[in-house]
Amino acid sequence: MQIAIFHYTKKDEDFSHSMRVLRAKVREMGHDLRVIRKHDCQLDWTGKKTRFLYKNKPLGKVDVVIVRPGFNDNYDLEAGAIKHLQYCGYTVVNTHLPVIITKNKIRTLQYLDHHHIPIPRTIVAYSRDQIEKAVEKLGKFPVVIKKACGTQGKGVLYIPDAQTLTSVMDLLMDWHGNEYLIQEYIEEAKGKDLRIFVVGGKVIAAMERTAKPGEFRSNFHLGGSVAKVDLTPDEKTLALKAAKVIGIEIAGVDMLRTHEGPQIIEVNSNPGFEGIMQATGVDIPGAIIKYAVSKAKIAQAKKMSRQDLIRAKVSLLGSFAQPDVNLAFA
Ligand SMILES: Nc1ncnc2c1ncn2[C@@H]1O[C@H](COP(=O)(O)OP(=O)(O)O)[C@@H](O)[C@H]1O
Ligand SMILES: [Mg+2]
Structure with a gap:
């Protein structure tokens, strides 16, 4: 191919x-x-x-x-x-x-919440005033502030108290045109999250990532350690449902284990392979290619049958278009 x-x-x-x-x-x-x-x-x-x-x-x-x-x-x-x-x-x-949806955490959470998929309490804010109000609504520190389009943990901030919030807001408001997610901090996740790799409606691998000491973000690119994990049936179902409602075929779903059960924090359309291959030994690229090839074969088969249909219609029309001479002069 x-x-x-x-x-x-x-x-x-x-x-x-x-x-x-x-x-x-x-x-x-x-x-x-x-x-x-x-x-x-x-x-x-x-x-x-x-x-x-x-x-x-x-x-x-x-x-x-x-x-x-x-x-x-x-x-x-x-x-x-x-x-x-x-x-x-x-x-x-x-x-x-x-x-497009998954590039932006606001859009992603919008889809997930709309389809009743649990997410941490989150408020979107565009201004200093809105950030302050959002933190008030969440009711306690720490909170997490996220850039809508960040990745690899780079746009995710831990805000332990009001003093840090004030100085961080000075910086954030300098980045014009950005919107932020103000999110409850899930303490009980203890610096861990689940990365669930979905290909074509199936969970092909899952790992638990643990943030390095002194860090709350468990991203592999930030030095998070990785280990294979057995998902509960609920976690598996939720990850697949998240992929389904977004309509994504290849995805890395990030999930936190909370006191309220599993909650999804984001869905990645371009998930990295290194950490999950290291943790699970699963041939991630092989699974993606197999899926892509099968999708191509189905698309080709559909095209062929459409062409066959068109050819059949043309020949059918052709047979009608050819007048029977005898009948025509009858
Ligand atoms: N609400 C939260 N509570 C606790 N930890 C969080 C929360 N949101 C994110 N994290 C931690 O930060 C990491 C990065 O957050 P995530 O939303 O996945 O953004 P990114 O796109 O940068 O990976 C997560 O893997 C998780 O370890
Ligand atoms: Mg992530």
């Missing part, structure tokens, strides 16, 4: 661990690989045809595109390109909408 990976880096040397193992696995499984870099994509509307140009030429045959979008705040380019691939008839995993 012709597999493409849509990526945000400008050159191979910038590939993350996940990207390197994914690329190696595509080749190991005997597929052809193309890397589509977002900076070389052009969306082209001719007025008659929607075209996806890559390095100024039509992209051509690709059976499936595995999307590994970037972490930057401005993801319009990625989102537009993914949608354009879909409009041009390419099979894509993950698709445009779930990528």
Whole structure:
């Protein structure tokens, strides 16, 4: 199969661990690989045809595109390109909408809460005044403040008291145009969370991450340690439900174990492989590629049957269109 990976880096040397193992696995499984870099994509509307140009030429045959979008705040380019691939008839995993939703924690929590999936108490704030009011509503310190589009723990702040809040707000309000999530701090999580890897409606691996000493964020990139974990049936069901309501096929679901039961804090559309492979030994890239290939096969089968249908209709019409000479003159 012709597999493409849509990526945000400008050159191979910038590939993350996940990207390197994914690329190696595509080749190991005997597929052809193309890397589509977002900076070389052009969306082209001719007025008659929607075209996806890559390095100024039509992209051509690709059976499936595995999307590994970037972490930057401005993801319009990625989102537009993914949608354009879909409009041009390419099979894509993950698709445009779930990528857009999960890039932003506000949108993600909105979907989850709307579908009755438990999340920590959270209030969105756009101004200093709103942040203060939100903390008042939560009723006690510590609280957690999160940037809507942060990742790898970088936009997540622990606020232990009113004094820290005041100085942090000075800084936050300098970052114009940002919105923040003010969230209750889940003390009982004790610096741990669950990362649940979902592929095509199935949980393929799960780990518990533990923050390093003196840290509350358990992200692997911040030095969190990882260990395989057995999920309870509830945790599994919740992770799958979260992926389902967002419509995401490949996801890293982050969950906290709280006194009220499991709560989801975010869903990642571009989850890293390193920590979870280390913790569980599961072949994550292999599972993703298998899923992408099966999606491509289904899409091809559908296209074929549509073409067969069209051919059948044409020949049927053809038989009607051919007048029977004798009858015509009868
Ligand atoms: N409300 C919370 N209470 C306690 N710990 C939290 C809370 N929210 C996040 N954390 C910790 O911070 C980490 C990063 O938060 P998360 O919302 O997943 O953002 P990111 O996108 O940066 O990973 C989590 O993995 C968890 O360990
Ligand atoms: Mg996270």
